Amino acid sequence: MTAIRLGISELRRISAGTLPKLAILAMIVIPTLYSGLYLFANENPYDKLQEIPAALVVQDRGATVEDAADGTSTQTNFGDEVAEQLLSGDGGFGWVETSQADAEVGVRSGRFDAALIIGPTFSEDLASSGKFEPQQASLILITNDANNYLAATIADTIVGKVRDSIAEQVGTEAADTFLKGFASIHTNLASGVDGAQKLVDGATQLSDGTVQLVDGTARLASGAGEAASGASQLATGADELATASGRLSSGAATLSDGLDTLRSKTASLPSQTQELADGAQQVADGNAQVAGYGQEAAAAARDVVGQLGNAQTDVAAVLAELVASGELTQEQADRILPVVTQVIDDVTPRVEAAATQVEGASQKLDELSSGSAQVAAGAATLAGATPALTQGIATAASGGDQLASGAAQLDAGADTLASGAGTLASGTAQVSDGATELASSSVTLRDGTGELLSGMTELRDGLVAGLGKIPDVDEQTQEDTAKTIGNPVEVKKDTIANAGTYGAGLAPFFMSLAAWIGAYVLFLLVRPLSTRSLAAGRPAWQTALGGWIPPAVIGIAQVALMFTVVKFALDIDPVYAVGTAVLLVLASATFVAILQALNVYLGAVGQFLGLVLMLVQLVTAGGTFPWQTIPEPLRSLHRFLPMSYTVEGLRQLLYGGDLATVARDVGVLLVVLAVALLATTYAAYKQRVWSPSRLQPELVL
Template sequence: MIAIRLAVSEIRRISAGTLPKLAILAMAVIPSLYAGLYLFANEDPYGELHRVPAALVVQDRGATTTNAINGTTEKVDYGGEVAERLLRGDGGFGWVETTEGEAESGVRNGRYDAALIIGPQFSEELTSSARFEPERAGLTLITNNANNYIVTRVAETIVGDVRDTIATQVGTVAASSFLDGLSVVHTDLTKGVNGAQELVTGSSRLTSGTAELVDGTATLARGAEEAANGAARLESGAGELATGTRRIANGATTLSNGLEELKRRTGSLPADTRKLANGAQEVAAGNAKVAAVGDDAAEVAGAVVDQFRAARASLDEGLDSLVEQGRMTDAERDALLALFADAEVPVDAVAAQIESAADRLDALSRGSSEVAAGTEKLAGAAPVLTRGVRKAASGGAELASGSARVDRGAQTLARGAGTLADGTEEVANGAERLATSSLALRKGSARLETGTSELRNGLQDGLRKVPDLDKTTARDTAETIGDPVAVKEDTLAPAGSYGAGLAPFFMSLAAWIGAYVLFLLVRPLSSRALAANGPATRTALGGWIPPAVVGLIQVAVMFTIVRFALDIDPVYEVATVALLVIASMTFVAILQALNAWLGEVGEFLGLVLMLVQLVTAGGTFPWETIPEPLRSLHWLLPMSYGVNGLRQTLFGGEAWIIVRDVSVLFGVFVVAILLTALAARRQKVWTPKQLQPELVI
């Protein structure tokens, strides 16, 4: 009750007189003016874009397209279609068709806020893909940020919509042509399947015929090979025969020549053999005599050796006796024996040679006797041999003549057999090649049959995969391909308009401004209460209630104007009013605490804090886009919770978010009141600074 009495007393003080009442009234409507004017001005700016002048330059000369299916041509003018759509009001701005020079100068001097130029090759470039000479069509957008930056962004959005519309239209036409081509492909594939079936039938017959051909050529190859083998054997035998007859002929000739030579040389053979027989008898007699002399010499040599060895034995005994008698030393004895032994070697050798010579002479004597006997027989047989040689020579000549004739016949036979063998070999090789080729032909025809079957099956599969669309389905499909994505907006908490979307921010900001201006007139703490040394909390509440009451009037007027004059209909009206009241009470408490602690400096800090919250509250762009360190202040300052809470109550957001924001604001309110109470406790004692402040605003 004391706090209320203090509040009533303060209200009477500030409302005493006409001007103070007018001042309170002005303070009560300041938030409404601020929020109302801003929201009214920004209620639907996009709906008023037709008032923004923009230049349109159309230079497109059009293009001629050719239907790839039937070859017909068609004239298209995409630039003219774009211009027609923009000029009839579908392009947002108030478009005015003009020249390129006027458009550029108009954007430069501010007569136009933007200009769109459609170049002369626009339609040609859009249809270039159909000619497989793709070029991207271009639109030239001229803007001037010196006129208005926001208009530049809006112009870019509008041109983007125009581009999307053109892309949809061109894509639909291209898809329609593509589907028409598929229809033709389906028809041609049907013909291809029928033709492939005929190929399969023909290749099957070919495979059967080649199988019979393979059997016939195999039989021919076997017969030709047997003939070639026989001819080869004949050639080999004929060759061997020719070689044999050649050798026989040569041998017969040689034999005939030898027999003639033998006949010539054996003509004197009987007389010569007789002479030879007589000489051999004489030699045999002489050799017998020489052999007898040799035997005598051998006997004498053997006697000499025996005598030499007997003398050696006697010498050994005599020398041993002399050694025993001491008349000779062992060395002298050995020396004499060595000399005797040296003399014994040639004696033995000579004796051996004589005996060997005697043996050879005996053998010579026996051989000469045999030779003499043989020559005697030869002399008796020589006349008979001579007559036989003459007959053999005559037969050898006849043999040589006959074998020569046989040889000539065998050579002729060999040449004929070789020719026959070569011919039969060529026939066999040809038959083998024919058999191999026919086998390859059969394999090829089998592969051809398999390939044509695969071709037929593949064409059938392809035919099943190629759609055969009717005109309606083809049209709908082309439109879907040209514009495949439809964006379905599902706004969970719709604001309704651009102005309504900004209302939470401007209403929260207006509540802070309203609280701020109140302390230009209202004192944060009652001087009477401080002088009366009343409880600090009561003093704080007594100072807070008067501006809080005016704050309630402010939010009531502001809500009435926003709700009924601007037609912004909150989803949760009661919650919206309650949140505005709590926000106003909290803002008043914060500014009271700043003023109570710091006086004029606190009042200035209240202005600074408002400017900071203009940025950190996230009223326009998302607060996440704010750079640091301001982004970190978003959840630390109270206006953020006021803006966020009003979004939930105005647009129908989550209830738990409303509860959270209200709880935070109430917590800040309590802290601010406690800080003000602490300041009231300190100000019960007057200081020189209070009597004479350093700064007065």
């Protein structure tokens, strides 16, 4: 093909002579030198951190740590443990133990890249949380960015790991103490559950007892009320008894005196009763005689009544005779007769009444005579009984004296009884009030004991529930749990694609950059388009391809050498070696096409823009830090520049990543390659006509 012949012709031109051949060789080696030297220098810098001098100052005076579980105490010094860990070779840097003054001077002068100072209270501060007097322990890291910025950053990372190690150790010990405390709490809480059960049982008995107490106090209050009422009645009766006994005592004394008087007065009673019997008999005889006289008087009165009736007739006859005789006038006689009649009428009832009274008196005298006879008989009987009566009166008088003495004693006892009954009534009233209050309080007590039982039951249930939630584990489980709490998170790397070393991690970026640099320097020697082809009027696409093929072939040599050195000299072994090589060839070809187009369109300016474009891709390709961390507008450029896809594709192929991503990256590079070649073809078409600016350019590099 014409394009191939044009390429071969251009290769012959640039390789004619020794110096041109050396120049081509140098151009082939440049990408390998750039990427190889940089990757060799940064192959694995973290393995050389022990060569970095760092100062270590330990001032920790230690602390006493008490075991809350068994009360024992131990002396510990976390500062010495940190120093031992760092000085043993696991501390990253080449640590040198020294004084604080020497460390500060060394960091300032550059003799040390960093200094770590462990203060005197480091252990005490770490142990302060166990005493509930928390103080945050601190490590002092002295760095000097004037010595090396990355050294300071690495020192931060190392000290962070030391801090994590200390935190893990302290956390493990604290968790172990905490879990031992849980074990003690579990044991004590189990005892508490037993005690709570006993409290529940006791509260149950107490509740039952208070129910009985309420019934008993109710009965007590009722009985006390009745007792108070009875005591009040007793006090009233006792007062009445005292009053009556007083009267009895007084009456008994009077009775005794009267009986004594009666005894003295009745001493002559037997003789007197005999005389009374005799007199009564005489009275009976006299009464009988008087009664006879009464009967006679009554008969005479009856005769007088009859004579008074006759006397009226006789007076009338006499008055008639006197009138007849003239001694009286009729008028006088008429006046006298009514008077006489009136007198007779008045006297007659009186006489009759007197006769009736005399008859009654006579009858009464008969009765009196009969009674007197009975009195005489009774008096005779009394006279016979009076000796015994006088003896009884004497005995009664003696008993009266005793009665008076007993009544006096009864009176005194009744007074005492009345006083005691009053006191009893007052006391039983107070007892009744107290029993009533006791009955009311016992109800409150019953309700309170019910609440107590409910609370004790809730306490027991809560303790049982709490006991089930408190772990009760063996010593080994406690130790394992403490370690897990001290270091709860273990990062297990499940790397989909693993770079292996720091140098391998940077290889995609620097190999891509080396491919661009290699393509860039080629156009210092190779012409982007064949002048002879343009002058001969060959087709534009042949001219474009003829100009692209020579640098593309040299680019293949560049990436081939670079790939060989990286793989075999630097031991960066790609997972997909063939794919890596193919992608490097495609990247080089694409970069050559881009730079060819820039040179064809802009000449020396395009060559300069190729350098600028390399610088822009240096910061936008995401070769070191993730591209998302760069600011706008550089972040947007990342998606449009070809080196971004070269770096991404090489990462996937070198580390064994996603081949679908590689396919996308290859597709993008092919599109960019095609666009660049089309652009160059169009430029070749336009440059078949020569212009003054082409014949005499303003700037030549």
